[in-house]
Amino acid sequence: xxxxxxxxxxxxxxxxxxxxxxxxLKEFEWSxxxxxxxxxxxxxxxxFQTGGFYKAMTEYGRNTVELVPIIxxxxxxxxxLSEDTFAHFKAVIEHSLIQHxxxxxxxxxxxxxxxxxxxxxxxxxxxxxxxxRVGNEIPIGVPLDLHANVTQRMVKHATFISAYHTNPHxxxxxxxxxxxxxxxxxxxxxxxxxxxxxxxRLLKGGGYTIDxxxxxxxxxxxxxxxEKIPGVLSVANxxxxxxxxxxxxxxxxxxxxxxxxxxxxxxxxxLANLNWSVRKIAHPQPVTPESAIEKVKQAxxxxxxxxxxxxxxxxxxxxxxxxxxxxxxxxxxxxxxSLVSYTSIRDxxxxxxxxxxxxxxxxxxxxxxxxxxxxxxxLDFEGKxxxxxxxxxxxxxxxLQHEGTHIVVSENPNPVMKxxxxxxxxxxxxxxxxxxxxxxxxxxYHFLKxxxxxxxxxxxxxxxxxxxQLDYKYIPRPIFPLDGIESW
Ligand SMILES: [Zn+2]
Numbered sequence: 003x004x005x006x007x008x009x010x011x012x013x014x015x016x017x018x019x020x021x022x023x024x025x026x027l028k029e030f031e032w033s034x035x036x037x038x039x040x041x042x043x044x045x046x047x048x049x050f051q052t053g054g055f056y057k058a059m060t061e062y063g064r065n066t067v068e069l070v071p072i073i074x075x076x077x078x079x080x081x082x083l084s085e086d087t088f089a090h091f092k093a094v095i096e097h098s099l100i101q102h103x104x105x106x107x108x109x110x111x112x113x114x115x116x117x118x119x120x121x122x123x124x125x126x127x128x129x130x131x132x133x134x135r136v137g138n139e140i141p142i143g144v145p146l147d148l149h150a151n152v153t154q155r156m157v158k159h160a161t162f163i164s165a166y167h168t169n170p171h172x173x174x175x176x177x178x179x180x181x182x183x184x185x186x187x188x189x190x191x192x193x194x195x196x197x198x199x200x201x202x203r204l205l206k207g208g209g210y211t212i213d214x215x216x217x218x219x220x221x222x223x224x225x226x227x228x229e230k231i232p233g234v235l236s237v238a239n240x241x242x243x244x245x246x247x248x249x250x251x252x253x254x255x256x257x258x259x260x261x262x263x264x265x266x267x268x269x270x271x272x273l274a275n276l277n278w279s280v281r282k283i284a285h286p287q288p289v290t291p292e293s294a295i296e297k298v299k300q301a302x303x304x305x306x307x308x309x310x311x312x313x314x315x316x317x318x319x320x321x322x323x324x325x326x327x328x329x330x331x332x333x334x335x336x337x338x339x340s341l342v343s344y345t346s347i348r349d350x351x352x353x354x355x356x357x358x359x360x361x362x363x364x365x366x367x368x369x370x371x372x373x374x375x376x377x378x379x380x381l382d383f384e385g386k387x388x389x390x391x392x393x394x395x396x397x398x399x400x401x402l403q404h405e406g407t408h409i410v411v412s413e414n415p416n417p418v419m420k421x422x423x424x425x426x427x428x429x430x431x432x433x434x435x436x437x438x439x440x441x442x443x444x445x446x447y448h449f450l451k452x453x454x455x456x457x458x459x460x461x462x463x464x465x466x467x468x469x470x471q472l473d474y475k476y477i478p479r480p481i482f483p484l485d486g487i488e489s490w
């Protein structure tokens with residue numbers, strides 16, 4: 003029997019609807035953008051979804067299926083995609099579909115919280131558009147990020163939807179592998195996925211949904227138990243990305259069984275009830291920049307044996323914020339200039355200007371607050387250029403130092419996921435009193451070795467974790483916690 007062709011399509015970006023900056027092909031090129039066979043070297047070695055899917059295709063599906071790589075596109079979180087960028091992706095896919103009219107399946111790896119300029123539910127739109135082209139018989143398997151906003155249209159047109167089981171996310175590869183296996187079985191007629199979906203009028207997020215901490219730990223554990231029930235192909239729980247302003251925004255659950263709709267329905271409902279039951283458990287409350295610095299100053303022993311990590315929750319680059327918030331740096335300069343601090347800020351103009359200066363020279367600059375002036379003011383700073391660095395992802399990067407304050411100014415936004423970000427610039431974490439990061443979850447384990455005190459700092463910006471302060475225009479109402487409702 004000839005091998006059945008399965009297409010690989012991956013388009014991943016998490017949109018912050020409140021960011022004024024559109025995401026274009028340039029932002030995808032910073033991270034990853036490849037077409038056709040150029041995807042293969044990455045797929046063979048990737049620790050992410052494509053790597054898992056590639057393994058399923060080449061090992062589990064050996065001799066039965068054949069891979070047709072079409073597109074693999076990743077961008078950091080940011081503002082909505084421009085219409086042109088989305089149209090470009092569709093044109094690439096359309097061209098490949100014409101070249102391969104004999105596809106037997108499509109692996110469509112999406113984020114699930116991607117926005118496009120002047121459009122609602124673009125990923126539902128993409129699925130519907132694909133269905134119109136390939137018909138209803140071809141299975142389309144859709145692995146998503148756990149922060150996806152699953153919509154009715156996505157459920158209608160996908161054959162099955164699955165997702166990560168961890169937050170912070172650590173199972174990208176397994177998610178790619180498992181979704182690949184289910185898709186191969188479906189293509190070969192060994193499985194018949196049936197999906198059940200529940201949507202909750204629930205908006206909580208931002209530090210509340212870590213899989214190994216309460217209140218979500220028991221729910222994630224139950225989800226993993228459910229996946230072991232015979233006939234269950236996938237169980238997914240989606241505590242959504244709260245910075246996506248969409249008409250169907252809300253938490254959801256999706257359960258896929260092998261042709262057992264009653265079981266799928268029961269489990270999807272059980273999981274939704276579990277989520278709803280913990281909705282009133284309070285978030286850890288972030289503090290102001292001023293009190294964060296005071297806490298760091300008081301934590302003398304902890305600083306001696308490590309460092310304090312200040313999470314800039316109003317400017318979370320990994321959730322789509324521009325990365326140019328000055329509130330925290332201003333508080334450091336005013337209250338603790340002699341503490342050894344490492345902070346990161348995006349400012350393309352200053353990074354380019356400082357990059358042309360020799361190391362050791364002094365520079366006066368007005369930093370940050372330029373892309374979102376409604377949220378913060380630019381900061382006047384005079385410092386010594388002590389290090390320079392350049393890469394595709396970060397652009398030009400310069401470290402400016404004055405007394406203990408080290409400001410890392412970069413051309414592109416930086417989430418500061420790992421200590422290597424500072425270490426590669428010659429900044430020693432053991433010598434730091436405080437460092438700032440612009441991601442909500444991954445720093446918690448990447449910085450574990452050095453971190454003696456985590457403080458979430460709230461100022462102003464596009465990733466405010468307080469949903470009451472977000473400027474939503476399109477979300478459904480009523481919704482918890484904005485409205486007092488007793489049922490999801
Ligand atoms: Zn996520």
